Amino acid sequence: MRLSSCTLANGEVKDLVVENKVITSIEPASNKGDLDCSSLVLLPGFVDLHTHLREPGFEQSETVYTGSQAAASGGYTALFAMANTQPVADNAGTVTQVAELGESAGLVEVRPIGAITKGLEGKQLAALGSMFNSKARVRIFSDDGHCVSDAALMKTAMEYLQPLGGVVAQHAQEPTLTIGSQVNDGEISKITGLKGWPSSAEESIILRDALLSEQTGCRLHVCHVTSKLGVELIRWAKQRGFPVTAEVTPHHLVLTELEAKNYDTRFKVNPPLRTQQDTEALIEGLVDGTIDVIGTDHAPHASDAKQQQWDAAAFGMTGLEQAYQVAHKVLVQSGVSDWQRLAEVMSAQPAHIGGLDNHGKIEVGQEANLVLVDPSNTAQVEGNVYSKSSNNPYIGMEFASSVVHTMFRGSFSYKDGEVTK
Amino acid sequence: MRHLLSTEELDRSKAIEILDSASQISRLNEDTTRKFPTLQGKTVVTLFFEDSTRTRISFELAAKRLSADVINFSAGGSAVSKGENLKDTAQTLEALGADALVVRHSASGASYNLAHNGWTSAAIVNAGDGTNQHPTQALLDALSLRQGFQIEDGKGLEGKKVLIVGDILHSRVARSNLALLPTLGAEVEAVGPGSFSPGCKYANLDEALETKPDAIMMLRVQKERMNQPLIPSDKEYSRLWGLTEQRVRKVPNSLILHPGPMNRGLEISTYAAESENSLVLRQVKNGLAVRMAVLSMILGSKNETV
Numbered sequence: 001m002r003l004s005s006c007t008l009a010n011g012e013v014k015d016l017v018v019e020n021k022v023i024t025s026i027e028p029a030s031n032k033g034d035l036d037c038s039s040l041v042l043l044p045g046f047v048d049l050h051t052h053l054r055e056p057g058f059e060q061s062e063t064v065y066t067g068s069q070a071a072a073s074g075g076y077t078a079l080f081a082m083a084n085t086q087p088v089a090d091n092a093g094t095v096t097q098v099a100e101l102g103e104s105a106g107l108v109e110v111r112p113i114g115a116i117t118k119g120l121e122g123k124q125l126a127a128l129g130s131m132f133n134s135k136a137r138v139r140i141f142s143d144d145g146h147c148v149s150d151a152a153l154m155k156t157a158m159e160y161l162q163p164l165g166g167v168v169a170q171h172a173q174e175p176t177l178t179i180g181s182q183v184n185d186g187e188i189s190k191i192t193g194l195k196g197w198p199s200s201a202e203e204s205i206i207l208r209d210a211l212l213s214e215q216t217g218c219r220l221h222v223c224h225v226t227s228k229l230g231v232e233l234i235r236w237a238k239q240r241g242f243p244v245t246a247e248v249t250p251h252h253l254v255l256t257e258l259e260a261k262n263y264d265t266r267f268k269v270n271p272p273l274r275t276q277q278d279t280e281a282l283i284e285g286l287v288d289g290t291i292d293v294i295g296t297d298h299a300p301h302a303s304d305a306k307q308q309q310w311d312a313a314a315f316g317m318t319g320l321e322q323a324y325q326v327a328h329k330v331l332v333q334s335g336v337s338d339w340q341r342l343a344e345v346m347s348a349q350p351a352h353i354g355g356l357d358n359h360g361k362i363e364v365g366q367e368a369n370l371v372l373v374d375p376s377n378t379a380q381v382e383g384n385v386y387s388k389s390s391n392n393p394y395i396g397m398e399f400a401s402s403v404v405h406t407m408f409r410g411s412f413s414y415k416d417g418e419v420t421k
Numbered sequence: 422m423r424h425l426l427s428t429e430e431l432d433r434s435k436a437i438e439i440l441d442s443a444s445q446i447s448r449l450n451e452d453t454t455r456k457f458p459t460l461q462g463k464t465v466v467t468l469f470f471e472d473s474t475r476t477r478i479s480f481e482l483a484a485k486r487l488s489a490d491v492i493n494f495s496a497g498g499s500a501v502s503k504g505e506n507l508k509d510t511a512q513t514l515e516a517l518g519a520d521a522l523v524v525r526h527s528a529s530g531a532s533y534n535l536a537h538n539g540w541t542s543a544a545i546v547n548a549g550d551g552t553n554q555h556p557t558q559a560l561l562d563a564l565s566l567r568q569g570f571q572i573e574d575g576k577g578l579e580g581k582k583v584l585i586v587g588d589i590l591h592s593r594v595a596r597s598n599l600a601l602l603p604t605l606g607a608e609v610e611a612v613g614p615g616s617f618s619p620g621c622k623y624a625n626l627d628e629a630l631e632t633k634p635d636a637i638m639m640l641r642v643q644k645e646r647m648n649q650p651l652i653p654s655d656k657e658y659s660r661l662w663g664l665t666e667q668r669v670r671k672v673p674n675s676l677i678l679h680p681g682p683m684n685r686g687l688e689i690s691t692y693a694a695e696s697e698n699s700l701v702l703r704q705v706k707n708g709l710a711v712r713m714a715v716l717s718m719i720l721g722s723k724n725e726t727v
Contacts, residue, residue: 182529193529193553193596262537263530307538309507311528311551 001410004033006042006372008362009339016042018368021410025364037372040404043343045077045369046324047350047359049140049169049247050223050295052316053079053110055101056094057086062300062388064101064110069386070298070320071108072413072420075403077369078109078351078359079320083120084145090115090126092134099136107413107421109369111354114138116157116168120146125157132164139355142169144223145270147205149175154209158218167245167353168213169221172205172230173271182310184272188257194310197272199227206230210237210244221353222246224297226271228281235290245353247295248282250319250326251393255279259393265306265313266393269299283330286345287337293350296323300389317393321384324373325399332375333400368410377402386419422718424536424545427554428601433577436604439714440564441574447564447710450486459717460489466514469525469548470496470507475681476548476558479705480523483712489720492519507531511541519543521720529553544719552591557715558680559597561707563605565700566636568707569676579606584629584675586662587640587688588651589618594680595640610634613662616651625661626668636676639664639689659687666692676700 003016006029013029031038048071054062062070064081071079081098083089089098095112102110114131118124120143131138141161148154148170158168178201183189185196206222210233213220225231225246237244251269256276259267267273285291299316306313327346331337351360358367379402381394406414413420422435431439449455465484467477477493484491494514505513507526514522521544524532529551536545549555566578583602589595589611602609612621612629623629630637642658644650652658659665664677669692677699683689694701 193551193593195529195552263533304506307506307508307540309526309528309531309534311531312506 001035002033003035003037003042003372004031005029005036005038006040008042009343016362018407018410021367023362023364023366023368026362039374040372041339041375042362043339043371043373044347044360044362045371045406045408046075046346047354047356048076048079048296048298048320048323049221049293049350049354050144050249051079051081051298051320052084052300053081053098054300055085056097060302061305064098065105066386066388067298067300067320068102068105068107068110069419070318070384072406072408073386073403074320074322075324075371075373075406076108076320077371077406077408077413078111078356080111080113080140080354082144083113083115083142088115088119089113090118090120092127092130092136095131095136095138096134107419108408109356109359111356112136112138113140113142113144113169116141116143116148117153122146122148122150122153125153125160128157128160128166129164132166140167140169140221142171142223144169144171147171147173147175149205151208151212155212155216158212158216158220162216162218165219167219167221169223170205170209171223172202172209174201174204177201182268182272183260184257184274186257186275188260191261192263194260199229199274202227202271203229203233206233210234210242213244214240214242217243219243219245223295224249224252224271225282225291226252226274226278228278231281231285231290235285238290245292246290247293248286248291249297250294250323251317253279253282253286253294253330254326255393263310265308265310266317266391268310268313268315269317270315283336287331287341292345293353294323294327294345295350296320300387301391302389306391317391318384318387318389321387322381322392322394322399324403325401328373328401329399368407370407371403372405373401374404375401425556425715425719426532426536426545426547428556428559428597428604431601431604433604436560436563436601437575437577439560439711439718440567442718443560443564443707443710443714444574446713447707450710456486456488458488460484460487460720463489463520463720464492464518465489465521465523465716466492466494466519467523467548468494468510468514470531471525471527471549473525473549476525479708480548480712483709483716486709486713487716489716507534508538508540511535515541515543521546521716523548525549527551546715546719549593551593553593553596555593555597557708557711558594559601560715561704561711562598562638562678562680563601564707564711565678565704566676568703569700570635577605578602581607581635582632583607583609583636583638584632584634585609585611585638585640586626586629586664587613587617588643589613589640591643592640598638614652614658626664627671630668630672633672634675636678637664637672638678641680641682642684642688655687663687664689664693666690669693669696678704681705
């Protein structure tokens with residue numbers, strides 16, 4: 001199959017030939033392809049390091065299949081599924097089951113993340129080695145949703161994973177500072193009377209874990225950084241050469257705490273939305289390389305869990321279907337960065353951190369995991385199309401660009417605005 | 422006025438309209454046998470997810486004085502304890518024909534959600550939501566202050582200095598007053614130990630009283646809202662921040678308020694509570710008048726749109 005006249009991230013216009021799942025040649029542009037891509041930008045398929053697929057256990061919110069559909073429609077060709085399922089993905093059996101469900105859905109590569117501690121309880125290590133050695137080949141470990149707050153246990157996990165080359169992905173939240181916390185501790189907690197979630201609860205853990213990564217040599221990935229000071233701490237750790245990478249969510253890039261002023265529970269998320277100053281620092285960090293990836297923290301919830309008074313509503317918002325549009329808005333449309341940086345933070349870097357050699361690159365001989373986007377197609381978000389849940393925080397917002405086709409292992413998983421299976 | 426959710430929503434003229442109406446009612450209330458036909462045929466539900474005998478009784482009596490049918494719904498022993506959520510409860514009560522829901526809930530914003538999420542078309546009166554708002558309390562405080570200062574109807578609290586003392590962080594009473602009293606022209610300062618009142622300029626109540634406030638509003642120390650103790654001990658609190666007899670004597674002209682129930686000997690001494698400058702019982706009495714005023718305004722204005 002020949003994709004003709006694709007604009008690459010570096011601005012070159014090329015034809016791409018895909019045969020037997022693989023990119024077999026990249027040639028000068030022509031107009032004789034099987035698919036005319038002359039108005040589209042070709043990027044390596046996106047990779048999400050932070051997805052909640054909810055299966056097994058919470059199939060009313062999402063399944064591996066519906067989450068894969070949402071991902072394909074958002075331009076993703078691989079995702080890492082968080083471990084907070086029921087049962088928890090803290091053993092080889094559960095992670096293997098999730099990986100197999102991903103293969104049978106067949107729309108994106110689903111790579112399970114293993115829990116760091118058994119049952120996400122923060123008390124004893126999960127079967128880290130067994131999950132690493134399982135068929136699911138777990139490379140990233142996280143208790144996401146919970147912080148591994150016990151410093152000694154965190155250090156032990158890092159010591160254990162360091163020789164394997166595993167990555168510890170931490171949800172940074174000092175629990176004693178955030179009991180009952182609901183929104184950013186600041187203007188919004190004053191307006192609403194909702195209990196504040198101070199960013200120091202996040203920053204103190206980022207700093208502690210950065211020091212542990214230096215001491216143990218284990219790779220640390222900081223999930224969903226939200227604050228200016230958090231970005232500065234990561235910048236400092238990287239300057240010292242600590243093995244630290246960091247992630248920002250699409251929502252923390254474009255939404256602020258004030259969204260919560262009317263108690264609309266779609267905007268209840270953990271860690272919380274913060275201030276304009278924080279979003280600016282996050283974008284700056286994303287552009288200058290302090291922050292390595294955009295991870296969605298796609299957190300679908302059934303409507304019952306959200307149609308509640310704020311305190312009782314679930315934390316989390318969906319992101320797979322809009323993450324690219326947000327990335328385009330803050331990096332390309334704004335003019336502060338470019339397509340190449342977008343491809344890095346959405347694809348190359350997350351693939352690299354997660355150890356996915358077959359994603360993140362457009363090269364001859366590489367598996368054809370690709371996305372084609374229309375750089376000028378303004379549309380308003382009406383809601384999620386494929387996710388089973390409707391807790392989409394972008395409803396009503398306009399974005400200037402959208403995903404048109406996604407190719408997974410040489411076949412279209414999403415074509416002309418439709419998921420192919 | 423469709424709902425009463427927060428004192429933030431009240432502009433000066435609306436606030437004064439409510440106070441004037443309550444003031445009128447409170448004069449008529451001197452005759453305790455008097456009942457008004459205003460809300461005949463209306464159903465008012467007091468929907469209390471948190472225990473509060475005083476506020477519930479006050480609302481119940483207010484609605485009954487206005488001839489409404491009153492249903493008391495409290496979360497204990499109801500469908501809520503069987504797992505029913507707020508939305509279902511509200512829809513159930515609407516299906517039964519409730520015209521107004523008087524809501525007390527531990528979650529900040531619960532009243533806002535009921536008023537704006539399309540779960541019910543009943544009018545909502547916030548009777549306290551989490552640590553957010555308790556608007557009728559602030560209105561009754563304002564009315565008590567206006568009477569205490571002998572300011573006539575139609576006017577605000579211009580030039581009066583009010584000191585709010587205590588757990589500002591966890592107090593919906595403080596938040597409601599911090600919004601309402603300045604709207605009415607008063608100058609308000611919130612003080613207390615740093616863990617109660619972040620950024621407070623004073624080390625103890627004596628220093629704060631140097632500002633010679635016209636009124637002192639003592640807040641209840643709400644142990645039930647703290648995850649862990651925010652003060653070293655009751656003894657230290659009372660020593661540094663309690664309204665003791667000695668302190669009352671230093672400011673003989675200041676009015677004294679407390680929303681109740683009081684922790685006597687902790688934040689307020691019996692001497693202060695029972696001194697002639699104390700408005701505590703007047704606050705309770707005005708609570709009834711304010712709630713009658715609010716219920717008639719809300720259910721009245723709904724009538725006009727029918």
